[in-house]
Amino acid sequence: MEWVNVLIQGVLLGGLYALFAAGLSLMFGVMRFVNIAHGDFIVLAAYLMLSFVTFMGWHPALGIMAVVLVMGTIGYLGQRILLNRVLGKDILPPILVTFGLSIILQNGMMEVFSADSRRVSSGALDVASISLPGDLAIGAMPLLMFVVALGVLAGLHVLFFHTALGRLLRATSDDAEMVPLMGGNKAHIFALATMIASGVVAVAGIMLAMKTNFDPSAGPSRLLFAFEAVIIGGLGSLWGTLAGGVVLGVAQVVGAQIDAGFQILAGHLVFLLILVVRPQGLFARMKG
Amino acid sequence: MTTAPLTRRKAPVSLIAIFVTIVFLAAAPFWASRGTLNMLMEALAFLALAQMWNLLAGYTGLISVGQQAWVGLGGYLFFALAMFSGLPLLIALPVAALLSGLIAFPIGWIAFRLQGAYFAIGTWVIAEVFRLIAAQFSALGGGSGISLPIDVVKSLATSRGARDMVMYYIAFGLGIGSVVIVWLMLRSKWGLAFTAIRDSEPASESIGIRIRRVKFMVYVATAASTALTGGFIFLQKLRITPDAAFSVNEWSAFIIFIVVIGGIGSIEGPILGVILFFTLRSFAADWGSWYLITLGALAIGVMLVDRQGMWSILKSRGVPVLFKTTRWFEP
Amino acid sequence: MTPHNAFLEIRNLTAFYGDFQALFGIDLTMDEGDTMAVIGANGAGKSTILRTLTGLLPSKGQDIRFAGAAIAGQPAHLIHKAGIAMVPEGRRLFPSLTVEENLSIGASGKRKGPWSLAAIYELFPDLHDRRHHGGTALSGGQQQMVAIGRALMSNPRLLLCDEISLGLSPKVIKDIYTAVPLIRARGTSMLVIEQDIAQAMAVATRVICLQEGRVSLSGRPEDLSRAEITRAYFGLEADEPDTNEPAQEML
Numbered sequence A: 001m002e003w004v005n006v007l008i009q010g011v012l013l014g015g016l017y018a019l020f021a022a023g024l025s026l027m028f029g030v031m032r033f034v035n036i037a038h039g040d041f042i043v044l045a046a047y048l049m050l051s052f053v054t055f056m057g058w059h060p061a062l063g064i065m066a067v068v069l070v071m072g073t074i075g076y077l078g079q080r081i082l083l084n085r086v087l088g089k090d091i092l093p094p095i096l097v098t099f100g101l102s103i104i105l106q107n108g109m110m111e112v113f114s115a116d117s118r119r120v121s122s123g124a125l126d127v128a129s130i131s132l133p134g135d136l137a138i139g140a141m142p143l144l145m146f147v148v149a150l151g152v153l154a155g156l157h158v159l160f161f162h163t164a165l166g167r168l169l170r171a172t173s174d175d176a177e178m179v180p181l182m183g184g185n186k187a188h189i190f191a192l193a194t195m196i197a198s199g200v201v202a203v204a205g206i207m208l209a210m211k212t213n214f215d216p217s218a219g220p221s222r223l224l225f226a227f228e229a230v231i232i233g234g235l236g237s238l239w240g241t242l243a244g245g246v247v248l249g250v251a252q253v254v255g256a257q258i259d260a261g262f263q264i265l266a267g268h269l270v271f272l273l274i275l276v277v278r279p280q281g282l283f284a285r286m287k288g
Numbered sequence B: 001m002t003t004a005p006l007t008r009r010k011a012p013v014s015l016i017a018i019f020v021t022i023v024f025l026a027a028a029p030f031w032a033s034r035g036t037l038n039m040l041m042e043a044l045a046f047l048a049l050a051q052m053w054n055l056l057a058g059y060t061g062l063i064s065v066g067q068q069a070w071v072g073l074g075g076y077l078f079f080a081l082a083m084f085s086g087l088p089l090l091i092a093l094p095v096a097a098l099l100s101g102l103i104a105f106p107i108g109w110i111a112f113r114l115q116g117a118y119f120a121i122g123t124w125v126i127a128e129v130f131r132l133i134a135a136q137f138s139a140l141g142g143g144s145g146i147s148l149p150i151d152v153v154k155s156l157a158t159s160r161g162a163r164d165m166v167m168y169y170i171a172f173g174l175g176i177g178s179v180v181i182v183w184l185m186l187r188s189k190w191g192l193a194f195t196a197i198r199d200s201e202p203a204s205e206s207i208g209i210r211i212r213r214v215k216f217m218v219y220v221a222t223a224a225s226t227a228l229t230g231g232f233i234f235l236q237k238l239r240i241t242p243d244a245a246f247s248v249n250e251w252s253a254f255i256i257f258i259v260v261i262g263g264i265g266s267i268e269g270p271i272l273g274v275i276l277f278f279t280l281r282s283f284a285a286d287w288g289s290w291y292l293i294t295l296g297a298l299a300i301g302v303m304l305v306d307r308q309g310m311w312s313i314l315k316s317r318g319v320p321v322l323f324k325t326t327r328w329f330e331p
Numbered sequence C: 001m002t003p004h005n006a007f008l009e010i011r012n013l014t015a016f017y018g019d020f021q022a023l024f025g026i027d028l029t030m031d032e033g034d035t036m037a038v039i040g041a042n043g044a045g046k047s048t049i050l051r052t053l054t055g056l057l058p059s060k061g062q063d064i065r066f067a068g069a070a071i072a073g074q075p076a077h078l079i080h081k082a083g084i085a086m087v088p089e090g091r092r093l094f095p096s097l098t099v100e101e102n103l104s105i106g107a108s109g110k111r112k113g114p115w116s117l118a119a120i121y122e123l124f125p126d127l128h129d130r131r132h133h134g135g136t137a138l139s140g141g142q143q144q145m146v147a148i149g150r151a152l153m154s155n156p157r158l159l160l161c162d163e164i165s166l167g168l169s170p171k172v173i174k175d176i177y178t179a180v181p182l183i184r185a186r187g188t189s190m191l192v193i194e195q196d197i198a199q200a201m202a203v204a205t206r207v208i209c210l211q212e213g214r215v216s217l218s219g220r221p222e223d224l225s226r227a228e229i230t231r232a233y234f235g236l237e238a239d240e241p242d243t244n245e246p247a248q249e250m251l
């Protein structure tokens, strides 16, 4: 029974990783561009949540809305003002600019919030759990997060496949050069894609803040988890990121069960294994 | 080749400048203070790392943010060999590099399944795997690392002055050697291959395969030489920990910023970058995080203004090219 | 006709791919309602004119006037909004979109006019049954119909067609070209690039011929002889003497 418990924990953790991955995957899908600062933006969202709710004492619901709003705005403006200028055939400039952003964000957050590790408490919810028959107990918080993750992915699905904007985003992913000939403003569409991705990042960051301790240097490993979930799931597949996240989550939780120091390593190793045996990922849709 | 009229040519200014610099650096143990010497050693090691990253990213387009994998592996293998194999230190260093090169074959094979920006992050994952594995070896101190035993250090030379001198000339060899090797490579038929890589990405199938092979070999070669430098760096530090050995900030961020700010895709760029980096650092010793923020902002600025970096700006102002790479093959 | 009243007026157009110059001073004028054919051998620069006109290639500083406004240097999506739509070379449908989505996306610029999904399905009834298929799962001819429909969905005043007959069977070409008068009837002017000279001459009210980035001939089809066209097209002296017969009848 213990292993069933472990498996459930892993799956639930996978929901969070799927959220990490969805933003990264969305930006790559639309713009063929990987944001190295992705993890640092997740941590930035976590600090925003901390500031609004813990420091300023706002109601959590208000805090969540504010974080999503602020992150979305940063995403839209950042794309239009900075990133659109460096996107092109040469992959070095976007990698470098976002690598630079990553360093700036990490050290900026260090200056503002210090290196102390932080957490946003959600009160009784932190420890509540739901007992199931057969000695199984599911933490209320992980379960809630998993449900929210599913909700966000479902929302993205509706957006992509049932709205005019989603149609434009998929078209941009297919052939960005043609989109202006359809009347689409590429700079604006790119910025909207980043805005949506940043909204997802905001939710991911809020969850991170409520789930574990975080500090200014927590971003890079979140980037790596996101990246691994994307590759495991298969490039360009929305629900693939969920599968990728779950595989990664289960691998980590099982690894931790074997040895506490083995949690992250187990996730990386499973990722490398899948890269070797199935480089296109579990549900590939798009070529890298 | 046309037969130009024979004229007596003066040695170009650039050759004189290079020669003077080399002599000046070679004589450093005789004029520099211990602090200066240490700083020069560090700068020369950074120069070697920067030249290698530049070879990889600037000439073959393989952008890695995981070169710390090889710095750290070189350091750890060197420590292991020095402590447990009984090999003399000066032998253990190249052996560690060679072993790293061997390991780079299977690792590269995995990393090459990813392309472009995903390759970059993949190399980072691999470096993390190395770090986490290194932390599992209790013989090498596990997560808290280990120091090189005194008797092992003393086997290099008994007096501290002599040890400094030996270490300095290793650093000198690494720094100058990296420049010379890259220069020679660019003037050989490899230089042509690099031009082909830059000009024709989705070329024909057969060229495509050959390009892949060249890229792979460059990946392995830079891994080995990065490991060699890594071994030296930790010989100089005398202590290694997983976090220091596989630090993404130290061995990727700094190196990448050095190359990019100095000028990617040129031999002069990394040299310029190292000089800038160490100059800035001497001013910014107590800036803390602001120093890193400044570097990050500079790198972003370079990408927005001129992606060829400071060297390209200097060149357009009439500074002569120091290292001609197209002597045999005019483009 | 004063130049300012011209519907489309291009003066001394040049274009470059890196250091390579593809166009050397092209002049082109169209009136509203015209169907202009641009002919010329492979590599003559025909598609390059369209790419510059639509803003796919930078056109800053050039002299291009459309419906009285200078459009050179404007971003492509604004040129599209001004009423120029293109059926690109090789169709370039969006592979992950269905036929209907491909058509709908053409209307992203939200221009008003006679064209709608229903009107497109009326023009190309084949597409109606396949509207939920993937855009690239159709036959070549049907894909071309989607590409044309997608361009029409923006209700353009000027429709640019780049080699719509390429790779299609004569019967399919005929089917597609039967749409041309219907499109014109709804008030759209057309600029078509064709390798099939006979086809071009049959629909065009004006024709220009390009050769290595320069205009080698221009006029009304009925005024041009076959020999003139052959010379302009291939850059060679024609074998037979100039007979001055109208070209359409001979080709």
Ligand SMILES: Nc1ncnc2c1ncn2[C@@H]1O[C@H](COP(=O)(O)OP(=O)(O)O)[C@@H](O)[C@H]1O
Pocket: C017, C020, C022, C040, C041, C042, C043, C044, C045, C046, C047, C048, C049
């Ligand atoms: N993307 C490109 N890069 C470089 N040269 C190009 C490119 N596209 C076209 N050319 C060159 O420009 C010239 C005109 O091309 P194009 O306008 O496509 O000719 P066509 O008349 O067949 O449509 C040709 O010589 C072609 O080789």
Ligand SMILES: [Mg+2]
Pocket: C046, C047, C048, C089
């Ligand atoms: Mg063409």
